[in-house]
Amino acid sequence: MAAPKPAGDLDPVSLETSLMQIWSDENTFAQSIEARRDGATPFTFLEGPPTANGKPGIHHVISRLFKDMVCRWKTMEGHIVERKAGWDTHGLPVEIEVQKQLDLMSNEAIEAFGMEAFNQKCKESVWTYEAAWREMTERMGFWVDLDDPYVTLHDEYIESAWWSLKQMFDKGLLFRGHKVLPYCPQTGTSYSSHEVALGYKEVAEPAVFVKFKLADENASVLAWTTTPWTLPGNVGLAVGPDVTYVRVRITAPPSDSWEGRGGAVVDEEVILAKDLMGAVLRHQADIIEEISGSDLVGKSYVPLFPDAIDGTNHPSAWTIVGADFVTTSDGTGVVHTAVMYGEDDYNLGMKEGFPAQHTVGIDGRFVKGTHSQLDGRYVKDCDEDIIDLLTDENKLYREHIYTHDYPHCWRTDHPLLYYAMDSWFVKMTAVKEQITQYNSEVEWAPSWTGEKRMGEWLSNIKDWAISRERYWGTPIPVWICPDCETEHCIGSIAEMEEMKTADSEMPPELHRPYVDDVKLNCPSNGCSGEMVREPYVMDCWFDSGCASFAQWHYPFENTDKFDGSFPVDYICEAVDQTRGWFYSLLAVSTTVFDSISYRRCLSLGHILDKDGKKMSKSRGNVVNPWDHFNKEGSDSIRWYMMTQSAPWSPTNFDPNGVRESYAKMFLTLWNVHRFHSEYAALDGFDPDDESGYVPVAERSPLDRWILSRLHSVAQDYQDQFVAWDFHKAGRDLETFVVNDLSNWYVRRSRRRLWDEADSSDKRSCQHTLHEVLLTVCKLMAPVAPFMPDQIHRDLTGTTVHLADWPVGSKLVESTLPPQNWALEQEMALVRTLAETGRRVRVEANRRQRLPCRSGWIVGGPDISRFHDILADELNVEVLTAEENLERFQRMVIEPNRKALGSKCRQDLPAVLDLLAQADPDNILLEIDAGICILEGYDITMEDIEIRYVEKDGFAASTISDDDVGDVSLVLDMSLDNQLISKGLTRDIIRRIQAKRKELNLEMEANIELTVWLDENAPEISQNDWNHLVNETRATGAELSLDSPPAGIDSFNVDGIEVHFSVS
Template identity: 30%
Template structure:
């Protein structure tokens, strides 16, 4: 048997070669036209059959970097840390890699394997053209975008499980990208208004002015980052992706932005406002960096349009950054547990309101929280009572370890494993006027957006109604309406013709609202 190892060697042993290029020479029929003669044999005939091609790819562990000739480099890399392929390669590539390496060096050529599951349609059927259930990547990119498609694949299931692919579910995941976009837009809008500068307003300087909700976000981010890194180290991409999604949706959008909205709306230049900006900027920047693993395109855009707009000297691409380090001293598990209870109280209060038909916008008089014998939690919650009052829109929160003495017919009661809440559901005259004022504010804000006013632009407001309760609400809460809508003046009168007007119905009461941008903006 004669084994020829290269084209050059083939030419040396050949007695006769066909007149073709080197590219054609190694293929049939020309390879069979070569005549070979050696000192020990006058005529050689090419073996017509080939060894299983898996043997060829099964030598990738040494052939891939020419390990015979590049011995020093190969020794540094062998055995290889990690390889991945589909589950169908168990008897193919994975097996032949293992067999050839064990035969040659008596050990496996790899330290770990990720065996990927197959992708089937949403009903669990194999995709095929004949069935008409094939999903083409280019169609998904055209409809949903590359980031949304990528995020869905990472989020949907573990890499080693069978994936039931439903294109319609990508739309639900794409909503995460819209939420991230809106969080950044919110931050950028108010940071620009207040001339926030991360180089001037540094987190390490302002942390002493941070409020508990700011410290909670720093703790939550670093806890999430720790979980993400742990999942990544175990190749649990689906769990790492879900942690990042929850960071964006639950921690940033649903929780922190809600908590600081009132603080950043005020035009006063308070230090705790800049502390909130410093915290939000730090967490958003790191969230974008971490997210670049999952959604590379939108994070790159946000890096250029948001981060480098505030820090021009930052690296030119998010993909050139290093993964943020976990700051252990920011992690406060007690604070996180307390806020988890607060958010649970908020959720159960919202459910109680829904049952009795009272909107969250409408203020209520009192909320009693009976804890299930936990003195330590009572102390924590008492310190953060102002957050519960703000989130639940209740004038007074009382936290006890005993059942409160209340007239139950005036309360909606909800019980959980951690606490029992008693929500006062009677709306007195004063609460009604405030509720109506809030409804007016909501509609004025809608009208501001309708005529594309900037957040900082001032307006004049006219309110035209014959309803006595609405008129009383405006008079009682005029300052509140002005503050919340950035109005320089509010009048209950016939609306001038040049104003932008809209007709509304609030709790069955008809009202016409008119707004105009003030020349003093």
């Protein structure tokens, strides 16, 4: 390798896009995997498949960043990290999109359009934004194999999903039941909660208090409902076991006017919660007795609609039962239970053994046999008639209009019915213990996502309803024999082929409607029935939950790939996936493999807009990543996202923050690189030339300092990566680059490289810069893959992405330079003192360019090897270490509040007062002698801290530092002609240099210079003038006291007028 390539101006967009081209030409991604192939330990990653039927936004960039970053990091650590892309292609959102497109607003419409054509449209729709996703993925530098992705709609994927379902089926974990869902009879569709949320509307509806006549007692139980249409389906009443109820007798007609139908006669007895008497009753009534809810349990009552439901074999039908969800916040404290029309109702019904029979058909009409006046009618049209029927039979106590939010169909605007749909379930309740155990084996970041969020969810685990009455999805592979009701689950294409009837064709693909047409020969002994497929598709979460094996078409192919990658080492998605993909992966692997499916899971916080609101299409606040790809570039976005906040914290996206990342981190890094590479190119510096190499031990303390800092920062960076604290790692590295490397090392080293002659010191500096830049590039590469690669290529001719991680990996060798803690400490002190000096000057009103005769450093470690640097920084002629504190300083005593507080408690303020008034020397003497008693408390050295402050008359400042103790800087403020001459010279040089820059002169260009001083000006010494001529590269220079020509450059310093001309 010859001299590094000199860097030019920075254009982040073209830098990144040309690197994308190079990566593509060189196949760098594939190489980074191939390079590790021989015997390397794999680190396995599983991509959570996105859906490509929506445009990618900035919030997709962040999860892809954290996926990419960890994979790149592990690759550099020496692992082989294969990354297969994936696409989630099934599910309701796809159908909805197509329905909107084709204006098919009901299941009838879809079937009229044709399921085959509809599914074809769905399949196409899935790829609508695939190109946009690909472009985003490539532009952001996410390395993933997009050319060989797993796709949930492929037959291979479906076959694996079928196989896994069969495992569950064979273990008896698959069963048929009901799931109560919001359902629109007009579109024939049930809705997800997301869709329900689209359609909440405030409505005023009739609500009724109904009298349920007890079978064996002369009293009625009052219950309340806002859905009279569910009353024919009533099969039970629920009371709170701990709620107090009363039995009351009506004593008089209502005092005020009665509104609406219903009523009660004097001496009639009703039962309701004691707390709700006032709210419910409109009659005068006496309490006959108080009854606890548990005493009501078991009583039977007379069905309202005796023909509607067949209670045979259900002894609990039409009895009172206890339920925890009953409250006395509204109604009567008694909950009317219609098993098929409410989730609580259904669960309670299953628990109590109530009959689970529909009184309402899938078309939203009462089924035949419910009641002669209701049969066949749409339920919502029957409210009035039901109320009339109840009134006629003296079963209504009261009616009123109730206003509440109720879900409506967002397509047809019709009210939704909560309706028990036939559904297939995975019996998750049977594996609760196992899944809880497996969850605790996963390393979660942050830990509470697993322990609390997921843990809480698992502790209330419910059976998983995996079937959907939809068209576009993985078909449920269960066939049922109409003759003998045998159920059979198909686990492979081969099995289907083997079992299908002679008349059935093999389907061209494993989707509806083709698989619907396949009939199977019933395997049951002696049965000759033709089995028919259950018409459902799977919950698409089941699809993605199969990804860990279905991506490999396991167990039909690639068993080695599966065995080598299961459970996967790392997955990463946003926090909303806790009950989504994180759960479905865990649920599937628990039931199928009796195992975890991922070892580590990073759960990311969401990206919100700059006001903390979530980004959504409807708000119009979605940030397009291309706004930044085309401006600051991917590196800046990625760096911003990593450093802005902890990965799991919700982040308000601030476009300004991306700009800041660019301006601080990347521009600074680039300029360091540019500084180094330009001089290196000029000097023909060859990092590999052994004859020019300077061993680290022989380099200057400044070089050894930055190398030691590099070691420390790299070690911390690695530790923080391991602890998932990526944000802290990034911030610290940024501080190193901006503060240590650019603002100190490079600034202090500039003059070393200006020297045109070859020298060991110059080469030391160049080797140091070379080494620091390369290590920084390696550390940054996983996060920001572009600029670090460019710099690495400029300096070495090779890509950083094939380089080894410099620290902390057992698989590759560490390449960090030696660490020297004492040196770091010294330099930290030097820098603090330089800053302190500037503050002292400001306070003493002494401008920086005017030198000080002397400076003293009191206390702290010996930093004499940096006195030249510090003298230069402070613009001090002579800097010395001084031991005599008292020459400049006096002592003060500060209380240690922590120690004193625990000792003195409420007397602390008084003790503090005394301490403040006391003479510090005396206190110290007394403590030494053990006789320091304040307010009765024995004060020891533990209770105080000694500090020093400068005496009046010195320009000084004292810093306090945990590592080095108190250190003072004292500056001599006296002035003489020599100092004034130097100060003036420096001001003139500064002006001339600014002028050179203004004139765009080359750095090597020479000038002709004339300087005119006014008569008040102090004399400039010959030495200073020579220095000025040298610094400004003036070949001809003249100092004149004549009056200057008009119109030339001039400035005023300390009341002296200076004119100068440059040519």
